[in-house]
Amino acid sequence: MATARRERYRKQTREEAKAVALAQLAESGTAGISVNAIAKAMGMTGPALYRYFASRDELLTELITDTYRDLAETLAQAVADAAPADRFRAMARALRDWAKRQPDRYLLIYGTPVPGYHAPPETAEIAAGMMRTIVDACSAVGGADGATVRGATAGPEQQPLTELEAELARHLEGVRSWVPGEEPGGELKGRALRTWTRLHGVISLDVQGQFTGMGFDPSVLFEAEIDALVRGG
Amino acid sequence: MATARRERYRKQTREEAKAVALAQLAESGTAGISVNAIAKAMGMTGPALYRYFASRDELLTELITDTYRDLAETLAQAVADAAPADRFRAMARALRDWAKRQPDRYLLIYGTPVPGYHAPPETAEIAAGMMRTIVDACSAVGGADGATVRGATAGPEQQPLTELEAELARHLEGVRSWVPGEEPGGELKGRALRTWTRLHGVISLDVQGQFTGMGFDPSVLFEAEIDALVRGG
DNA sequence: TGTACATCAGTGAACGCGCGTTCACTGATGTAC
DNA sequence: TGTACATCAGTGAACGCGCGTTCACTGATGTAC
Numbered sequence: 001m002a003t004a005r006r007e008r009y010r011k012q013t014r015e016e017a018k019a020v021a022l023a024q025l026a027e028s029g030t031a032g033i034s035v036n037a038i039a040k041a042m043g044m045t046g047p048a049l050y051r052y053f054a055s056r057d058e059l060l061t062e063l064i065t066d067t068y069r070d071l072a073e074t075l076a077q078a079v080a081d082a083a084p085a086d087r088f089r090a091m092a093r094a095l096r097d098w099a100k101r102q103p104d105r106y107l108l109i110y111g112t113p114v115p116g117y118h119a120p121p122e123t124a125e126i127a128a129g130m131m132r133t134i135v136d137a138c139s140a141v142g143g144a145d146g147a148t149v150r151g152a153t154a155g156p157e158q159q160p161l162t163e164l165e166a167e168l169a170r171h172l173e174g175v176r177s178w179v180p181g182e183e184p185g186g187e188l189k190g191r192a193l194r195t196w197t198r199l200h201g202v203i204s205l206d207v208q209g210q211f212t213g214m215g216f217d218p219s220v221l222f223e224a225e226i227d228a229l230v231r232g233g
Numbered sequence: 234m235a236t237a238r239r240e241r242y243r244k245q246t247r248e249e250a251k252a253v254a255l256a257q258l259a260e261s262g263t264a265g266i267s268v269n270a271i272a273k274a275m276g277m278t279g280p281a282l283y284r285y286f287a288s289r290d291e292l293l294t295e296l297i298t299d300t301y302r303d304l305a306e307t308l309a310q311a312v313a314d315a316a317p318a319d320r321f322r323a324m325a326r327a328l329r330d331w332a333k334r335q336p337d338r339y340l341l342i343y344g345t346p347v348p349g350y351h352a353p354p355e356t357a358e359i360a361a362g363m364m365r366t367i368v369d370a371c372s373a374v375g376g377a378d379g380a381t382v383r384g385a386t387a388g389p390e391q392q393p394l395t396e397l398e399a400e401l402a403r404h405l406e407g408v409r410s411w412v413p414g415e416e417p418g419g420e421l422k423g424r425a426l427r428t429w430t431r432l433h434g435v436i437s438l439d440v441q442g443q444f445t446g447m448g449f450d451p452s453v454l455f456e457a458e459i460d461a462l463v464r465g466g
Numbered sequence: 467t468g469t470a471c472a473t474c475a476g477t478g479a480a481c482g483c484g485c486g487t488t489c490a491c492t493g494a495t496g497t498a499c
Numbered sequence: 500t501g502t503a504c505a506t507c508a509g510t511g512a513a514c515g516c517g518c519g520t521t522c523a524c525t526g527a528t529g530t531a532c
Contacts, residue, residue, distance in 0.1 A: 051509075
């Protein structure tokens with residue numbers, strides 16, 4: 001089957017095109033991703049790329065789903081590799097490290113959405129899987145639902161929930177979209193949600209350069225936020 | 234001075250152009266803002282707009298600084314209008330309400346930065362002013378530096394700082410960029426910073442539509458986060 | 467109040483540019499006998 | 500091992516489009532005497 005070589009070469013070319021597209025993304029944003037420019041950078045003419053992607057939109061979609069998958073895998077791996085007591089911190093740091101390493105990809109999925117562009121349903125599934133990973137990491141931290149390793153975590157004692165945090169927990173009780181399999185309690189879901197938004201808050205502002213010129217080290221802030229999450233549940 | 238009428242008309246036209254630009258921003262993003270299209274929507278030809286703006290970039294810059302100023306004023310006003318004990322919540326809610334009312338403007342200043350575009354130094358000053366407003370709101374909440382109204386806040390008792398939160402406070406001690414006038418302590422600055430990133434975390438994900446399909450009400454999450462901030466300092 | 471001049475707003479044509487995408491075509495690489 | 504055919508990769512020309520910006524020009528609106 002010499003056709004296998006062709007197939008391999010095809011895949012290779014697609015990957016190269018996507019790599020170039022990411023470079024363009026970094027340099028001039030989503031709008032700067034251009035089929036013709038990618039082709040030129042690869043040493044071929046524009047129309048040639050249509051052998052590999054049906055349209056610019058398809059390329060963009062693939063860029064996004066690839067990124068989602070990459071990040072989801074990275075988080076899952078970090079959680080899997082860490083001892084239960086370290087899972088939460090490992091997950092949080094893996095998220096930040098990934099984002100700092102490839103800020104443009106982070107913003108591709110968690111930045112300003114491209115108006116009129118609709119992400120494929122596939123991404124919703126991956127996002128749900130990521131939520132599941134965060135829930136796992138949260139449950140390992142100890143507290144109400146974290147029976148798994150309770151006692152094993154030697155961290156600071158957990159604080160009781162605020163009234164409104166309890167209300168959030170009740171509110172989330174019936175939400176089941178992003179958690180396949182056995183359903184965790186509302187409190188755990190609330191913790192996962194807070195984790196997500198807080199980490200995103202620090203990471204996104206950092207990655208967007210909003211901290212530049214302020215004269216402090218964002219990683220210190222990030223570590224403090226991890227600490228607060230561990231303590232506050 | 235009949236020239237005053239001309240001047241007034243000029244200002245009016247500029248404002249109309251910016252309004253149309255904001256509509257385009259909402260519909261097709263930053264890249265969709267087009268001088269020619271704006272002019273057409275206003276019933277004139279493209280080049281005519283060059284009587285009012287030196288370039289597309291100048292228009293964009295003005296859009297951004299206007300937005301910064303508007304938000305900064307809104308926050309300051311909310312803080313000024315509220316009783317000391319309510320200041321923190323009032324500020325937080327004003328931020329979210331503003332963002333929900335005009336999501337595109339929020340993302341214009343706190344979303345993915347336009348690559349290659351450099352905001353004018355003026356925005357940094359306004360941002361510093363906003364930081365000052367947040368510091369004010371935080372100091373009214375009670376706690377170490379909040380001598381102003383300590384005792385007046387009937388909320389839940391403040392928690393002591395985590396070890397890493399204390400480290401953040403020490404780290405911020407020397408930072409003086411975003412706080413003109415008398416220098417608040419590192420602990421207060423840490424609280425303000427946390428406030429900013431946490432509120433932004435919820436608001437930005439909400440405004441970007443990342444919560445859609447998850448089946449919960451973002452405002453419940455937001456209120457819970459306010460509560461956690463009040464409690465945790 | 468009326469005239470001569472200056473200032474301004476807006477037009478229409480034109481510039482060079484890059485975009486996504488189509489199409490007919492050339493070579494090279496594969497498969498079948 | 501060699502030939503006939505099919506499949507594929509890539510080219511170059513062309514499409515219509517919209518972009519930011521310039522330029523010379525026309526009218527209208529202002530000011531000065």
